[in-house]
Amino acid sequence: MADVTASDVPAPLAPPRLAAALAFTARRAEGIVIPLGALVAGMAAFSVFLLLLGKSPAQFFELMWRGGFGSWFSIQNALLRATPLLLAALCVALPARLGLTVIGGEGAIVLGGVAAAAFGHALSGLPYPVVILAMGLAAMAAGGLWIGAVGALRHYRAVNETISSLLMAYIAIALMNQLVEGPLRDPASLNKPSTHPLDAAYRIGPMPGMDVHWGLAVGIVACVACWVLIDKTRWGFAARVAGGNVRAAQIQGLAVGPLIVGFCALAGALAGLAGMFEVAAVQGSANASLAAGYGYAGILVAFLARQSPLGCIPVAFLLGGIAAAGGLIQRRMGLPDATILVLQGMLFIVVLMSDTLYGRFKIFNPDRWARA
Amino acid sequence: MSDAVAVEAVGMTMRFGAFTALDDVSIKVPAGSFHALLGENGAGKSTLVKCMMGFYTPTSGQMLVDSKEAVIRNPKDAAGFGLGMVYQHFTLVPSLTGAENLVISREDAPRVIDWRKERKALAAFMETMPFKIPLDQPVSALAAGEKQKLEIVKQLYLGRRFIVLDEPTSVLTPNEAEEMLGLVRGMTRAGALTVLMISHKFHEVTSFCDDVTVLRKGRRTGGGRIADLDRKQMAAMMIGDQPIVALDSRSETPADATPVLTVKQLKAKDRTGLKSIAIDGLEVRAGEIVGIAGISGNGQKEFLETIAGQRAREGGAVVVKDTVYDASRAQSRALNVRFIPEEPLRNACAPRMTVAENIAFRTFDLNADGKPVAWISARAIRAYATRLIEQFKVKTASLSSPIQSLSGGNVQRAVLARELTGQVDLLVVSNPCFGLDFAAVAEIRARIMKARNGGAAVLLMSEDLDELLELSDRIFVMSDGALVYETPIAQADVHVIGEHMAGH
The missing domain is CATH 3.40.50.300 (P-loop containing nucleotide triphosphate hydrolases)
Structure with missing residues (x-):
C-alpha cells in the first residue's frame, strides 16, 4: 500500500485506518473492561459482607495485597497456587469454545495424578526424561479419556455434559480412593493411604531463580498453545463454528462429533497434566490431597477469563494471589478459612451476571456508532 | 349479538429511544368494515397495532372507539372496549378441547365450572356463528384452518367486536384461507364485527377487504378504498421508489438433463x-x-x-x-452441494462470529489453490469476504461486526454470497x-x-x-x-x- 501523507487525508474525517483501529480497540476493550468492572463490583459486594461481620475491608484488601502480590515471596506463592489453576481452567475454556460447560476437571486432575504416580513408581530406575515423559503421557491419557468420555456422551448419547462431568468427577475421586487404598497402596503410608512415593530423583524441581516448579511454565505454554489452536488453526475455527451454532456447522459438513470429543479429550489431558505436576512437583505421591478443589477453582478462572486461554493467565495469577493471602488474612483478621471461598463465590456470581452486559454499551460496539 | 364497533387511531407516534417506529400515523376503521393494514417487515404494522391494543403506550396519539375518546393503557382496557387480537401463532392450549379453551379464557370463568351448563350455553352461542368447529375435540387434533377459526370464535365469545388479525393465513392452505376470510367478511358485512387485518398478500387484500392503509418506515404512505386501487399502486405505496431486481427469464431445461x-x-x-x-x-x-x-x-x-x-x-x-x-x-x-436452510441466522450462521468469518465457513480450511491447510489466514478470510460482500451487496458496518448485528435481508445475502460462489x-x-x-x-x-x-x-x-x-x-x-x-x-x-x- 502506498504511503499516505498527512496532507492527503481530509482533516475533519478520521482516516479509515484510524477508524478501523478505533473499532478494533473498542471491540477488544469490551472483553477486558467488563470483567474488570465485574471484579471490582464483586469485591465491593464482598466489602459489604465484611462490614456486616464488623471487619475492615481496607485491612482485608491490604492483607490480600501483602499476602498475594506485595513481595517477591508472596508473588511466588501466588504463582505456585496459580499453576494448577492454569491447566484446570483450560479444561473448562476449551470445551466452552464448542458451547459445552464442563465442570468436572477435578476428576481428570485426580486420575492424572494417580496415573502419573503409578507410572513413576513402576518405571523407577529408567532415565529421568523417560520417566517424566511417561508420567506426563499417562496423566494426559487418563484425564483425556475421562473428559473425552464426557464429550462422547454429550454428542452421541445427548447426555448433559455439565451434569455428567460433575458426576464423573465423583466417580474419579472414588476410583482414586479405591486405588490408593487397594492395589496401589504403599504399605508404609498408615494414616493417609497413598501410592508409593516417587523416588526423589524423579521429582520435578523449581525453575531457575525461583521456588515455583516447572508446572508454571508448562501451564503458560499450554494457555498460549490453546489460544493458537483456537484462533489460528482450522480445527479451532471449526470448533468456534460448532460452538457458535452447531446446526450451521453440521450443514457445512464439519465433523462435529470428532471435534467435540477431541477438544474435550485435550481439555481433560491438560487437567490430567495438572494432576501429574501435583504428584511429581508437590505431593510426591498420589493420595486424597489431589482432590483439593483445583478443578472447581479452574471453573472460576475460566469464566472470569471469558473462556479465553490467554485471559486465563492473569486471572489464574490473581486468584492464586487471593488464595495465597488466605492464611495471612485468617491469622490477622480472625476470619475463618472459608472467607476466601465467599469472596470467590461472590466474584463468580457477579461475573456470571456481567455476561448480560455485553453489547449493551455503545462505546464498545462500533456498529452502533454511525447511527447516532 | 351486539354490534360492531368503529375504531380510530389518531396521530400515533411511538419512539424507542432515538428510533421512531411510528410517526404520526392515523387510521380509521368504520364499524362493520374489513380493513387491511399493508406494509413490509419493519414498516410499523405491529407497532401500530400494539399501540392500539394497549401493549405499548404510544409516545403520543389518541384512540377513538365509536367516535368517543378511549384511554387504553393495557390489553385489559382494550378488552373492555371490545377490542381483541388474534396472533399469527396459535394461543390455544393444545391438550384441551375447544370448549375448554373457550371457557377458561373467560375473565369471569367460575372457580368450579358447571360443564353441562357451559356446554349448553356454548351450543347456543355457536348457533349464532357462521363457523362450524368441533368443540369437543382436543385442539391438537384440529387442522390449522380450524384452529384459526377457533381463535376468531374465541375473540367473539369473549365479546370482542373489533378484531385485529395478524397475518391470519400464514399457516393455512389457500382453500382454508379463502374459506376463513370469506366467513370473516360475511360477519363484517352483517355488521357483527369490525376487522383490521395485517397482511402482505395482495390477492387476499384485494379479494376480501374494503379499505386499506399502507405503512412504510413508520409512516402512512397511502390508503383508501380497495375498489379504487390496483396492486401496482399499493405496491408502490409499500416499497417506495427502491429498485426491484427483475427475475431472469427462465432458460429451457435441456430435455436430456x-x-x-x-x-x-x-x-x-x-x-x-x-x-x-x-x-x-x-x-x-x-x-x-x-x-x-x-x-x-x-x-x-x-x-x-x-x-x-x-x-x-x-x-x-x-x-x-x-x-x-x-x-x-x-x-x-x-x-x-450447497444448502441454504430457512432462518439463516439460526440455521446457517454462528451469530456472534464476525461477518467475515461467517462468509468464510465454506472455505476457511482451504488455501488459494483449494488445498487443505492447517493454519487459517485472517487476511485471506477478510479479503475473500470483502470481495463477496461487494458482489452480493451485503450492507454491514464492518467485516468484524458480529453477523447478528445485520438485518435479516443482509444476513441472507451473506449466506447466499457464501453458498452461491463457485x-x-x-x-x-x-x-x-x-x-x-x-x-x-x-x-x-x-x-x-x-x-x-x-x-x-x-x-x-x-x-x-x-x-x-x-x-x-x-x-x-x-x-x-x-x-x-x-x-x-x-x-x-x-x-x-x-x-x-x-x-x-
Whole structure:
C-alpha cells in the first residue's frame, strides 16, 4: 500500500485506518473492561459482607495485597497456587469454545495424578526424561479419556455434559480412593493411604531463580498453545463454528462429533497434566490431597477469563494471589478459612451476571456508532 | 349479538429511544368494515397495532372507539372496549378441547365450572356463528384452518367486536384461507364485527377487504378504498421508489438433463420422534427448480435436515450424481452441494462470529489453490469476504461486526454470497425469503433463478405458494411426511395444490 501523507487525508474525517483501529480497540476493550468492572463490583459486594461481620475491608484488601502480590515471596506463592489453576481452567475454556460447560476437571486432575504416580513408581530406575515423559503421557491419557468420555456422551448419547462431568468427577475421586487404598497402596503410608512415593530423583524441581516448579511454565505454554489452536488453526475455527451454532456447522459438513470429543479429550489431558505436576512437583505421591478443589477453582478462572486461554493467565495469577493471602488474612483478621471461598463465590456470581452486559454499551460496539 | 364497533387511531407516534417506529400515523376503521393494514417487515404494522391494543403506550396519539375518546393503557382496557387480537401463532392450549379453551379464557370463568351448563350455553352461542368447529375435540387434533377459526370464535365469545388479525393465513392452505376470510367478511358485512387485518398478500387484500392503509418506515404512505386501487399502486405505496431486481427469464431445461439429486425410499423420524417421513422417487435434474409445497410442520424441515446430515437416516438413499451422498464436508465439496436452510441466522450462521468469518465457513480450511491447510489466514478470510460482500451487496458496518448485528435481508445475502460462489451443482433451499422485505426477496429469487439458469439443480422448499409458482419448474406437495402430488408448473392449479396440502 502506498504511503499516505498527512496532507492527503481530509482533516475533519478520521482516516479509515484510524477508524478501523478505533473499532478494533473498542471491540477488544469490551472483553477486558467488563470483567474488570465485574471484579471490582464483586469485591465491593464482598466489602459489604465484611462490614456486616464488623471487619475492615481496607485491612482485608491490604492483607490480600501483602499476602498475594506485595513481595517477591508472596508473588511466588501466588504463582505456585496459580499453576494448577492454569491447566484446570483450560479444561473448562476449551470445551466452552464448542458451547459445552464442563465442570468436572477435578476428576481428570485426580486420575492424572494417580496415573502419573503409578507410572513413576513402576518405571523407577529408567532415565529421568523417560520417566517424566511417561508420567506426563499417562496423566494426559487418563484425564483425556475421562473428559473425552464426557464429550462422547454429550454428542452421541445427548447426555448433559455439565451434569455428567460433575458426576464423573465423583466417580474419579472414588476410583482414586479405591486405588490408593487397594492395589496401589504403599504399605508404609498408615494414616493417609497413598501410592508409593516417587523416588526423589524423579521429582520435578523449581525453575531457575525461583521456588515455583516447572508446572508454571508448562501451564503458560499450554494457555498460549490453546489460544493458537483456537484462533489460528482450522480445527479451532471449526470448533468456534460448532460452538457458535452447531446446526450451521453440521450443514457445512464439519465433523462435529470428532471435534467435540477431541477438544474435550485435550481439555481433560491438560487437567490430567495438572494432576501429574501435583504428584511429581508437590505431593510426591498420589493420595486424597489431589482432590483439593483445583478443578472447581479452574471453573472460576475460566469464566472470569471469558473462556479465553490467554485471559486465563492473569486471572489464574490473581486468584492464586487471593488464595495465597488466605492464611495471612485468617491469622490477622480472625476470619475463618472459608472467607476466601465467599469472596470467590461472590466474584463468580457477579461475573456470571456481567455476561448480560455485553453489547449493551455503545462505546464498545462500533456498529452502533454511525447511527447516532 | 351486539354490534360492531368503529375504531380510530389518531396521530400515533411511538419512539424507542432515538428510533421512531411510528410517526404520526392515523387510521380509521368504520364499524362493520374489513380493513387491511399493508406494509413490509419493519414498516410499523405491529407497532401500530400494539399501540392500539394497549401493549405499548404510544409516545403520543389518541384512540377513538365509536367516535368517543378511549384511554387504553393495557390489553385489559382494550378488552373492555371490545377490542381483541388474534396472533399469527396459535394461543390455544393444545391438550384441551375447544370448549375448554373457550371457557377458561373467560375473565369471569367460575372457580368450579358447571360443564353441562357451559356446554349448553356454548351450543347456543355457536348457533349464532357462521363457523362450524368441533368443540369437543382436543385442539391438537384440529387442522390449522380450524384452529384459526377457533381463535376468531374465541375473540367473539369473549365479546370482542373489533378484531385485529395478524397475518391470519400464514399457516393455512389457500382453500382454508379463502374459506376463513370469506366467513370473516360475511360477519363484517352483517355488521357483527369490525376487522383490521395485517397482511402482505395482495390477492387476499384485494379479494376480501374494503379499505386499506399502507405503512412504510413508520409512516402512512397511502390508503383508501380497495375498489379504487390496483396492486401496482399499493405496491408502490409499500416499497417506495427502491429498485426491484427483475427475475431472469427462465432458460429451457435441456430435455436430456441428467438427474443431479435422486432420493430413494428415504426414511427418518420427525421432530417428535413419533412419526416418520418417507420420501421416494424424487429427482431433481440439472437446470431445473423443483418446488416442494406444504404447510409448515409436514416434514419439510426434517427432509432438509436428513439430506444435510443433521438428522439420522433410517433407510433409503440420497444420491447426488451417481454417488451415495453422506453429507460430509469432503463430499459436499467434491459434488458442489450447497444448502441454504430457512432462518439463516439460526440455521446457517454462528451469530456472534464476525461477518467475515461467517462468509468464510465454506472455505476457511482451504488455501488459494483449494488445498487443505492447517493454519487459517485472517487476511485471506477478510479479503475473500470483502470481495463477496461487494458482489452480493451485503450492507454491514464492518467485516468484524458480529453477523447478528445485520438485518435479516443482509444476513441472507451473506449466506447466499457464501453458498452461491463457485460452481454449484445442487442447491437445496428452504423458505429463503421468509420475513424479508420486497427488495431483498426479489434479489434473492433472482439469485436462485440465476443459479438454475447456470445449470444447478435446485430443490426449493417453501411455505409460500406464490414463491413456488414463480420459481419452480415442477411442484411437489408434501403432506404428513410424504410427497403426495406432483405437477409441472404449466398445469399447476392453486386449488388442487391446496387440497393436497390439506391432505385430501
